[in-house]
Each structure stands twice: as structure tokens, then as C-alpha cells.
Amino acid sequence: MKIAVIGTGYVGLVTGTCLAETGNDVFCVDIDVDKVNRMRNGEVPIYEPHLDVIFDRNIKAGRLRFTTELSEGLDHADIVFLALPTPEDEDGSADLSYVLRVAEDIGKQLKSYKIIVDKSTVPVGTAELVEKTIAAQTEVPFAVVSNPEFLREGFAVDDFMKPERIVVGATDETAIKEMKRLYAPFVRSGNPIIVMDEKSAELTKYAANSFLATKITFMNEVANYCELVGADVDKVRAGMGSDSRIGNRFLFPGIGYGGSCFPKDVKALHKAGKDSGYNFEILDAVINVNDAQKVSMVPKIKRYFKDQVAGKHFAFWGLAFKPETDDIREAPSLYMIEALLELGATITAYDPEAMPNVKAKVGDRINFAGSMYEATENADALVINTEWSIFRTPNLETLKNNLNQAVIFDGRNLYDVNEMALEGFHYISVGRKEIS
Incomplete structure (x- = not known):
């Protein structure tokens, strides 16, 4: 299949490289000229275990190419992934300016039916916004899909190649069929492709990350209390984790979570709740405790x-x-x-x-x-x-x-x-x- 991936950060570069690894013809698009030139010369711009091997293999095979021109990627592809940054805005919300700017450019350049895939982590309603933004610029038919990523930095290649599940948020039957065909090589062991509406798919990513952040934070609070009363958090963790309803993952205490996902996703969901008239009180505590931790x-x-x-x-x-x-x-x-x-x-x-x-x-x-x-x-x-x-x-x-x-x-x-x-x-x- 012919794929374009717009944005070559952690998500975009892993997505493009791994899709090329299963035989797809992939164009990765980025506005950073120096970065694109370095990737064309075989340099991986991020550190991610095992990425360099398949990156090099697919460049040599001609399945993975790079360009600074959106039109080149768009004309090439049947499916276009948006893997753009959605940084935390001043009020805690997700900044969608990069996503919507590219959506507008796509609308201006669209010549034939494309499936536009939101791969970035975005708040509920973004697929609808992307659809309206593109539609305002074109009468050419297209579909918008929400396809959140569940990649762990340090394990991103393994997570993409052997996913526990793939979530596809779509109502367009052609888009659903093509997304299932694209991901079929990754779920041969029987792990599910879960199809749902776009808003539910968008919320699934935020809910998953916020729950994991909550689990980490709760364990940190338990650890802090252990220090006060003389208990041993390692023993408490072992006792808790042996309960199948809880599980032993994400129960390791420490000095808080960080990274590109948990902090901004928790804050974005918290802010989105407020914008809708709902206060995630648990997330209030998670944010405050993690800052102190x-x-x-x-x-x-x-x-x-x-x-x-x-x-x-x-x-x-x-x-x-x-x-x-x-x-x-x-x-x-x-x-x-x-x-x-x-x-x-x-x-x-x-x-x-x-x-x-x-x-x-x-x-x-x-x-x-x-x-x-x-x-x-x-x-x-x-x-x-x-x-x-x-x-x-x-x-x-x-x-x-x-x-x-x-x-x-x-x-x-x-x-x-x-x-x-x-x-x-x-x-x-x-x-x-x-x-x-």
C-alpha cells in the first residue's frame, strides 16, 4: 500500500519505518530540511532501540523515502498519517495548531480520495475538526480516521510490530476496510483490531495514559506513606501486584513520571473535562502529586x-x-x-x-x-x-x-x-x- 506520514518525530518515524518493514511504499514528510537530508543519508534522528536496523534496511530497499514537500507525499499516498506534535498549551490543553495547519494544506492540495489518519494524540472531537478543516478547502471526497498510537519509548518498534491491540476510529466503510488491510500483517497472532467511532478512539488514548499515570502516582503515594509508618513498599507492591485485578505492572514507585505522553495527556484530558463542564478530580490529584514527587x-x-x-x-x-x-x-x-x-x-x-x-x-x-x-x-x-x-x-x-x-x-x-x-x-x- 502507498503511505505518507506527515511528521517524523518518535511516532511518525516509527510508524513510517515499521509500515515500510511490512512491504508498504512509504513517504515520510517533514518541514525540517536538515533533518530530511540526514534521514536520506541513513541517519536516524532519534534514539530508539532496533529502529536503526529496519530504518537502514527499508531505505536500501527503496520502501522508505523522505521529502520536505507535502504535495509529493500526498500525491504518492492512498493513506496519509498525521503524526504531528500536539504540545501542551499554556492552559493545559493540547495545541492542535500543527495538525489543523497541515489539514488545511491537505485540503488545498487534495486531488483524489485519501484516507487521512490522525495518529497524533488528540482530544475528543479532533477528527471532526480535521474533517471540517479539509472540507472547507476542497470538494474532493476523503475520510478521516482516528488511529491512536500506544507506543512506549524504548520499546516502540516492538510495540508497533506486535501490538496488543489496534484501535481504529472510523465510520467510513472504505476507510475501515483499508485500515484493516494495512494492519493485518501486525495482528496475525490474533490480537484485535477494535473498530469504534472517532470520538471514542480519541478518548481511548487519553483514558489509557491517564489511568497508567494514576496507577504510578497511587503507588508513589503508598511509598511516601510507607516511609512515615515504617512499611516496605516492595512487600506492599508484591502483595498488591499478585492480585489479578490489579496486576504488577506500573506499580514501581519512584520520583514520578515524565516524558512526552503522560504529563501532557493527563493535563489535556483534565482541561478537556473542564471545557465540557466536568472536573476530573482524580486527575487533579495525579497532576499535583506527580509534580511534588x-x-x-x-x-x-x-x-x-x-x-x-x-x-x-x-x-x-x-x-x-x-x-x-x-x-x-x-x-x-x-x-x-x-x-x-x-x-x-x-x-x-x-x-x-x-x-x-x-x-x-x-x-x-x-x-x-x-x-x-x-x-x-x-x-x-x-x-x-x-x-x-x-x-x-x-x-x-x-x-x-x-x-x-x-x-x-x-x-x-x-x-x-x-x-x-x-x-x-x-x-x-x-x-x-x-x-x-
Whole structure:
């Protein structure tokens, strides 16, 4: 099938590459000339495990091409995916300006029937807005489909190639038939293609992300309470997660969620509810608790250093909002950086992938190390923000020798409390006893 994907961010590039991998002829469209040239030369502009392999394979096979011209992609395609950014607006709503601007351009250039697919995460009613925007510019027939993505950064290729479900929001029978045909190779194991109306499809994505964010946040609140009463959140989590009605995923406590999806999607659903006269009170709490959780290590740091944080030097392990990505959007590490710098501390950080992005954001306000151990040299304490695999089994002797004091503030609960006690560390984590 002939496909165009408008936008080559995380969603667009993964979508285009994976559709090419199943034999489709794909044009990816982006207005960034430099980015398009780099992709034409085989450079993947984002870090996403396994994407580079299929990206290179499909470019060489001629199934994956790139252009800056919308008309080229539009003339080529039968199905056009809109994978455009919908950033958080000042009032918390989703900014649809990119989506609607491209929809208007499509309407002006449409020459024959196309299926226009909203792949971006958008609020309820967006498919209707896109349809009206295109229709205002053309009399050529077309269909608009809502097809939300459920990709986890770090696992996006696997999630696209082996989806748990595919949601198609459409009422146009031709569009439904073609979307089923497009996705048939991805659901051969029997996972469902769920067809529904456009508004329900749009809400499904927001509801799913908001529920997962709520689950994470509830566990963080339980962890905070464990610290007050002397319970162990690891044992509580195991007891809860063994209940099949709850499940054990997204029950790991830490220093809050971040990234490009959960923060803006929760706020967007909350704002959309208000616009419709409904207050999502649960989401109110989720937003407030997560904001506080991102800097929940700061009071512990202040307490340990008896409020004498000025002049202290901290090593940071991890900057990305989660492992296996270079994405730092709403990353807790950024909030920790600002909080500690404001207290007069200095920081040397290490992350396997995200350091260039953080450096572009904070400049020379912090230092960056070439390795995880280099970051800890002459530091007064280690702060762990991201649970990269390389941080899970460190050389504790090297770590202890590098640090001025054997102190770890672990925002991701990477280590066993009792083992750290035996190794002589003062170890402070989330929802578990503090040991020294």
C-alpha cells in the first residue's frame, strides 16, 4: 500500500519505518530540511532501540523515502498519517495548531480520495475538526480516521510490530476496510483490531495514559506513606501486584513520571473535562502529586546534609525520563537539577543517551561526565534519576572510593536495602527504610 506520514518525530518515524518493514511504499514528510537530508543519508534522528536496523534496511530497499514537500507525499499516498506534535498549551490543553495547519494544506492540495489518519494524540472531537478543516478547502471526497498510537519509548518498534491491540476510529466503510488491510500483517497472532467511532478512539488514548499515570502516582503515594509508618513498599507492591485485578505492572514507585505522553495527556484530558463542564478530580490529584514527587528527594537530601546543601557536589546517574530513550521532556532529573542548583549545589551528570539534549537545555550550568564512574569522582553523594540497566550492578568498591561520602539517593529503587547496608552505604530510596 502507498503511505505518507506527515511528521517524523518518535511516532511518525516509527510508524513510517515499521509500515515500510511490512512491504508498504512509504513517504515520510517533514518541514525540517536538515533533518530530511540526514534521514536520506541513513541517519536516524532519534534514539530508539532496533529502529536503526529496519530504518537502514527499508531505505536500501527503496520502501522508505523522505521529502520536505507535502504535495509529493500526498500525491504518492492512498493513506496519509498525521503524526504531528500536539504540545501542551499554556492552559493545559493540547495545541492542535500543527495538525489543523497541515489539514488545511491537505485540503488545498487534495486531488483524489485519501484516507487521512490522525495518529497524533488528540482530544475528543479532533477528527471532526480535521474533517471540517479539509472540507472547507476542497470538494474532493476523503475520510478521516482516528488511529491512536500506544507506543512506549524504548520499546516502540516492538510495540508497533506486535501490538496488543489496534484501535481504529472510523465510520467510513472504505476507510475501515483499508485500515484493516494495512494492519493485518501486525495482528496475525490474533490480537484485535477494535473498530469504534472517532470520538471514542480519541478518548481511548487519553483514558489509557491517564489511568497508567494514576496507577504510578497511587503507588508513589503508598511509598511516601510507607516511609512515615515504617512499611516496605516492595512487600506492599508484591502483595498488591499478585492480585489479578490489579496486576504488577506500573506499580514501581519512584520520583514520578515524565516524558512526552503522560504529563501532557493527563493535563489535556483534565482541561478537556473542564471545557465540557466536568472536573476530573482524580486527575487533579495525579497532576499535583506527580509534580511534588519529581523533587521528593530534595527534602531527604536537605535532611541528610542538615540543610547545608550549598557547596555540596552531586553525581547524577540518569537524565532521560526513562531508560532506553534520549527523551528528557518532563524528566524528573531536570526538576532535580533546578532544585539543587537553587540550593547552591553543583552537579556532574552521566546518561548513556540523553546528555546532548540536557546540555542543549541547561548549558554549562552543570558538568557532564564521560562515564558513570567519572561522574562520581569527588562527589558528596550520588543521585539516581533513571533506571538504566548499566546502573543496576555497579562496582560498589569503585563507587565508594570515588565518593567523598558513601551516600546514595536512589529515586528508582535499584538496589537491595540490606545489601547496601552490608556494603557500608548510607542508602536512601523510595518507600523503604533508610539505612546507614
